[in-house]
Each structure stands twice: as C-alpha cells, then as structure tokens.
Amino acid sequence: xxxxxxQANGDVLTARALRGDxxxxxxxxxxxxxxxxxxxxxxxxxxxxxRECAQEAWARLLDRERRGELRELRxxxxxxxxxxxxxxxxxxxxxxxxxxLHAAAAELEIADSSASAEETLLGKRRLxxxxxxxxxxxxxxQAVFRAVFVEAGRPSYxxxxxxxxxxxxxxxxIVCEIRAQVRSALxxxxx
Amino acid sequence: MDDDHLDDEIIDAYLAEALEDGARRxxxxxxxxCTACLARVSRAAETELALLxxxxxxxxxxxxxxxxxxxxxxxAMAAAAGLAIVLRGPASDPAQPTPAAIEATGSIxxxxxxxxxxxxxxxQLQLPSSAELVVFVPEAEx
Numbered sequence: 001x002x003x004x005x006x007q008a009n010g011d012v013l014t015a016r017a018l019r020g021d022x023x024x025x026x027x028x029x030x031x032x033x034x035x036x037x038x039x040x041x042x043x044x045x046x047x048x049x050x051r052e053c054a055q056e057a058w059a060r061l062l063d064r065e066r067r068g069e070l071r072e073l074r075x076x077x078x079x080x081x082x083x084x085x086x087x088x089x090x091x092x093x094x095x096x097x098x099x100x101l102h103a104a105a106a107e108l109e110i111a112d113s114s115a116s117a118e119e120t121l122l123g124k125r126r127l128x129x130x131x132x133x134x135x136x137x138x139x140x141x142q143a144v145f146r147a148v149f150v151e152a153g154r155p156s157y158x159x160x161x162x163x164x165x166x167x168x169x170x171x172x173x174i175v176c177e178i179r180a181q182v183r184s185a186l187x188x189x190x191x
Numbered sequence: 192m193d194d195d196h197l198d199d200e201i202i203d204a205y206l207a208e209a210l211e212d213g214a215r216r217x218x219x220x221x222x223x224x225c226t227a228c229l230a231r232v233s234r235a236a237e238t239e240l241a242l243l244x245x246x247x248x249x250x251x252x253x254x255x256x257x258x259x260x261x262x263x264x265x266x267a268m269a270a271a272a273g274l275a276i277v278l279r280g281p282a283s284d285p286a287q288p289t290p291a292a293i294e295a296t297g298s299i300x301x302x303x304x305x306x307x308x309x310x311x312x313x314x315q316l317q318l319p320s321s322a323e324l325v326v327f328v329p330e331a332e333x
Contacts, residue, residue, distance in 0.1 A: 039236075041232055127241060130241040130245055149243060176203070183238045
C-alpha cells in the first residue's frame with residue numbers, strides 16, 4: 001500500500017514543516033512542485049511564468065510559516081491556490097488579458113476550502129471520470145500506471161520495463177494509452 | 192518538431208520532466224512564441240495533473256476490504272465472547288460473573304466503536320454500497 005504509507009509520511013513531513021523544519025519544507029516542495037507547475041500550465045501559463053509563480057508561491061508559504069501565520073498545510077492544494085493568485089496578480093499588473101485564467105471564477109472557486117485545489121481546477125465530475133478511467137485499465141496497464149505515476153522515486157521507463165518484464169517501447173506505448181484514456185474521460189460531456 | 196510544432200511525444204516527455212536540458216530549453220523557447228503548442232501543453236498538463244491526482248489518492252477498494260475484514264473479525268470475536276458467557280452457565284450463579292459484570296470489569300471487553308473504525312470519515316463515506324458485512328452470531332442453546 002504505497003499511497004497510504006506515502007500519505008502518512010507526508011503528514012509527518014507536514015507537521016515538521018509547520019514547526020519550521022527546513023529539511024521537511026525542501027522535501028515537501030520537491031514532492032509537490034511538479035503538480036503546482038502542472039496546474040499552472042493547465043491554466044494556460046507559459047512554462048517560465050509557471051515556474052516563477054510556483055517558486056514565488058513556495059516562498060510566500062515559507063514566509064507565512066515563519067511569521068506563524070500558517071496553521072495547516074494541505075499540499076499541493078494550498079501551493080496551487082497561492083500560485084494562481086500570484087499569476088492572477090501578475091496578469092493584472094501587466095494589464096494583460098487573462099488568457100485562460102478565468103480570473104474571477106478561479107478566485108471564487110479556489111477560495112472554497114471545501115474542495116481541493118486540484119478538484120476545483122479539474123472539476124469534480126471530470127476528476128471522478130479520470131478516476132473511473134484509471135480504475136477500468138487492464139491489469140497490465142494498472143501495473144504500469146502504478147509504477148510510473150504512483151510509486152515514489154519516479155523510475156524511468158527503462159527501469160519500469162525491466163521490473164515488469166516488458167520492453168521500454170511497450171511501457172511508453174502503454175503510458176500513451178493511459179493518457180489517451182484519461183484524456184478521453186476528461187473530455188466527455190457532463191450530464 | 193513537425194511542421195514547426197511540437198510532437199505529442201515531446202510534449203508528454205516535457206511534462207514528465209524526461210527531456211534532456213537542451214531539449215527542454217528548446218521546447219520552452221518554442222512554447223514562448225507558439226500559442227497553438229502552448230494550448231496543447233495546457234491540455235496535456237491537465238491530463239497529467241489528473242493522473243497524478245488520482246495516483247496520489249489511497250486505493251479506496253483495498254481500504255474497504257481491510258476494514259470489512261477487521262470489522263468481521265471483531266464481530267466474530269464479540270460473538271465468541273457472547274458464546275463463552277452463555278456456556279459459563281446461568282448468570283444467577285454467585286460464583287460466576289454476570290455478563291454485565293464482565294463488561295463492567297472489562298475482563299471480556301466488547302469491541303468499541305473506536306476500535307473498529309480506523310479510517311477517516313471521508314473514507315467511510317466512500318465505502319461501496321454493496322459492501323457486505325458477515326457477522327457470525329451463535330445460536331441460542333435450546
């Protein structure tokens with residue numbers, strides 16, 4: 001049970017981070033930064049802008065923790081929310097049209113603490129469809145999904161191929177199929 | 192690149208952070224000027240985020256099975272304890288403790304709700320409606 005173990009470890013890390021442990025912060029950032037940047041890219045930001053907003057978000061969270069203003073730390077949701085506010089602010093200052101940021105809606109929805117930032121970004125129904133799509137993958141695809149997306153350490157396709165007794169090309173092919181199925185699930189119409 | 196646009200494979204590798212530094216930089220330079228590819232990256236990033244979000248969730252199915260097993264075992268133990276009380280004879284026997292006394296002294300402890308539920312409330316709500324709980328109840332002596 002990799003995920004619960006990782007979650008428990010995450011809880012310990014979070015508690016340490018809230019007590020000002022810089023090593024814990026470094027580990028949490030390393031674990032969650034990719035999802036923060038992906039969330040920003042998904043909202044239409046260019047890579048450089050996404051990277052800067054993510055870095056600024058982490059810096060602000062650290063600052064808030066040092067000033068004793070951080071009571072809880074739900075990641076990556078809090079960092080995503082912070083990063084999106086930073087991106088919105090930057091767009092306003094630059095007087096640029098918020099291309100895909102949907103400023104007002106994003107601010108209102110993401111401020112809703114009852115939903116995770118990812119859920120808000122992806123939409124609960126769409127995320128549920130993604131869950132179902134993953135749940136319906138064949139056994140061999142599930143094995144690749146777990147190895148590539150779930151397990152810590154982010155093994156290369158070559159490492160996954162060796163472990164599962166597949167060719168690297170086959171692993172790549174299966175990952176493409178997984179992405180296509182989840183994409184298709186996300187694209188389905190609501191209702 | 193195909194017709195001056197990024198291949199899907201490059202986009203996937205970029206989002207998976209699997210590109211070498213040179214290829215990553217070239218991809219980002221291209222994305223700085225090509226809105227069509229940036230829109231494709233945005234779409235692919237959403238898919239990747241969905242995959243990582245689902246991957247980060249604990250597997251609910253297995254949790255439910257484990258919980259059912261623990262609850263079933265706990266109920267079976269409780270039922271066995273009840274059977275032991277029945278086999279000890281009538282409660283009026285002054286040499287034997289009554290079931291109430293057993294419960295009060297804790298010599299045979301009934302399962303507490305807090306012992307049976309170890310998942311958080313959110314997980315409990317995710318229990319499939321078809322979850323079955325098998326409880327072994329000893330039949331009363333004639």
